[in-house]
Amino acid sequence: MNDDNPFISEEDAALQAKLKLLRQEHADLDASIEALAHMPIPDQLMIARLKRKKLVLRDEIVKVESLILPDIIA
Numbered sequence: 001m002n003d004d005n006p007f008i009s010e011e012d013a014a015l016q017a018k019l020k021l022l023r024q025e026h027a028d029l030d031a032s033i034e035a036l037a038h039m040p041i042p043d044q045l046m047i048a049r050l051k052r053k054k055l056v057l058r059d060e061i062v063k064v065e066s067l068i069l070p071d072i073i074a
Contacts, residue, residue, distance in 0.1 A: 018064055019065065019068065022060055022064065023061060026054060026057045026058065026061065029050050029054040030054065033051060
């Protein structure tokens with residue numbers, strides 16, 4: 001169990017951990033894309049593939065965030 005907040009369930013803690021991992025992967029892809037773009041002859045196909053993967057990760061991040069903080073209809 002998470003000692004920082006005793007009221008967080010194991011499921012929420014797992015979702016938080018997954019979210020942190022997804023955000024790190026997203027940042028790593030961003031850095032890779034940036035590095036490839038600054039190459040003397042950038043590999044446009046690889047950049048496009050990494051951007052697509054980054055978008056898929058972004059969608060997954062949004063899904064996990066919505067599980068952690070569901071919409072509340074006022």
